[in-house]
Amino acid sequence: MSYSDLRMKFISFVLRKYRHFTKKNSNNLSFEHQNFKRIMIISNKLLGDFLFCTPAIRALKEKYPHAEILAVISHKNKGIIGENNFINKVVYMDSTLTDVLKALPEIRKFKPEISVIFHSRTPYDLILSVFSRSNFIIKHYFNNDIKKLFNVCDHFVLDPCTPPVLNHLALISKLGCDTQGKKMFFPAEVPKIMKDSTSPLxxxxxxxxxxxxxxxxxxxxxxxxxxxxxxxxxxxxxxxxxxxxxxxxxxxxxxxxxxxxxxxxxxxxxxxxxxxxxxxxxxxxxxxxxxxxxxxxxxxxxxxxxxxxxxxxxxxxxxxxxxxxxxxxxxxxxxxxxxxxxxxxxxxxxxxxxxxxxxxxxxxxxxxxxx
Known part of the structure; x- marks a missing residue:
């Protein structure tokens, strides 16, 4: 067994044990039947990768209109999220253990009930989700992600033959969200500019x-x-x-x-x-x-x-x-x-x-x- 496999096996053991002792589900309902009030979404890769998950974020907000949504995004995308109707809080984190440790205190204060991982990197996204004490974890394993730690997730999507927008929607369909809408949104106000026939092309x-x-x-x-x-x-x-x-x-x-x-x-x-x-x-x-x-x-x-x-x-x-x-x-x-x-x-x-x-x-x- 390679060092990488041993490392992942150890991480899997630690994360599953930690989840076992910290998971709270007093109503004994599966995640499909929860009424979530605090949702953490993780999409901390490139700019386009974040925008690909916005149709799914909209669908989450429509399913849970009273929920607060915290977005974990890359430092490279700093400033992209402004005033919008879907995302309430932002935490910046890239795929390093140092960044996970820096992000954890603020995320623990938020107390996420579910972690929805759209596009991140194994194992950092799962370490963050587990140690934030999120009750439920669902993840889209992107094409270039490490295909490990499936047993840490409550649900996952692994489909290398489908565009990311559709895979993100497939992930949240398990929650009963309406996944028909594929329109992305820009997460800040951008006023429409009015033009007429005299405006230059x-x-x-x-x-x-x-x-x-x-x-x-x-x-x-x-x-x-x-x-x-x-x-x-x-x-x-x-x-x-x-x-x-x-x-x-x-x-x-x-x-x-x-x-x-x-x-x-x-x-x-x-x-x-x-x-x-x-x-x-x-x-x-x-x-x-x-x-x-x-x-x-x-x-x-x-x-x-x-x-x-x-x-x-x-x-x-x-x-x-x-x-x-x-x-x-x-x-x-x-x-x-x-x-x-x-x-x-x-x-x-x-x-x-x-x-x-x-x-x-x-x-x-x-x-x-x-x-």
Whole structure:
């Protein structure tokens, strides 16, 4: 038996013993029949991963309207949660034992009755849940999570063939929640910006992604931008990205004609998460790879054209509002996209195809030609 297996076996023994001696269930009801007043949800991975669980959070609040919900999220997502109707408290924790120990005192004060783990990392999420003295623990084991400690959970979902939004809803269906709604929400107030025919058409670009092979290819994007600029001379191009992605923006702008470069507004590295949502809410359509920015736009019901490398049955494409979202796959244009070592598979998608998808998305109200 490997060291890792021995470690997990020891953790399992400790957690199960601790649960046995501390679990309180005076009414002897199974968790499906409880009327929870204090719910802890854990989703402390990337930005998009948190937004994927928001349909399930809404369903929990609808099932338990008088319950307080505490969200455990990553330090990287600090500031994303503001005034909203679903989440009452926030605790920040990443997947380290040090972070678990720091988070525990505040969570114990909250006294969670159930821990709902949407996307975290074994064993830290389960250590937190057990030592917070949560009576019930249910967990979605994400595709890349460690598949251990099932016997610590009261219920779990393990389905590598389904998108995360649907798996999160499947997890809480055991509680009797209505899981028909797949719409994500942004967990802060974002006022809708009113536009008219005199407003410039604003096209957003998210240049970077979590991995370099998902970056929007600069040459393709430069070609696309010149095509859009010719088609709609008054349009603007707004760039989005993290501070580390500033060089991507600089390189992109340098490859444009001088006239087109003056139409670019660069937001890369200049916004908070809530600020990003407010800025995105002003655009007409977003061109993006698979990123948190795509998922913010989806939650705000903003039109998108997203570029993915390959189709996956458990992929992260938008699960809502299909009339707003067009998805293009590089593997449809070159089989080399299936090769994970290929450095820039999104280059296989021609600029003309992206252009046609943008025209299609905006054609309903003739938005592109009108502005």
């Amino acid at each position: 604003i096209i957003g670009y998210q240049l970077g992604a979590s991995k370099p092979n998902r970056y929007l290819p600069e040459t393709t994007l430069q070609q696309l931008t010149e095509m859009l600029s010719l088609h709609s001379p008054l349009c603007e191009f707004h760039l989005f990205g993290a501070p580390s992605e500033k060089p991507l923006g600089d390189t992109f702008v340098k490859g444009l004609t001088e006239e087109t470069s003056h139409k670019v507004v660069n937001h890369i590295g200049k916004t908070t998460l809530q600020g990003l949502a407010h800025t995105l809410n002003a655009i007409d359509i977003l061109i993006t790879p698979d990123t948190g920015t795509l998922h913010i736009a989806t939650s705000l019901e903003i039109k998108t054209v997203s570029l993915f490398v390959t189709r996956k049955e458990n992929g992260c494409e938008p699960q809502q509002d299909p009339h707003l979202h067009n998805v293009i796959y590089a593997s449809d244009y070159n089989e080399l996209a299936f090769d994970r070592t290929f450095p820039k598979p999104l280059e296989f998608i021609p600029a003309e195809i992206i252009f046609k998808n943008i025209l299609s998305s905006l054609s309903e109200k003739n938005e592109l030609s009108a502005r």
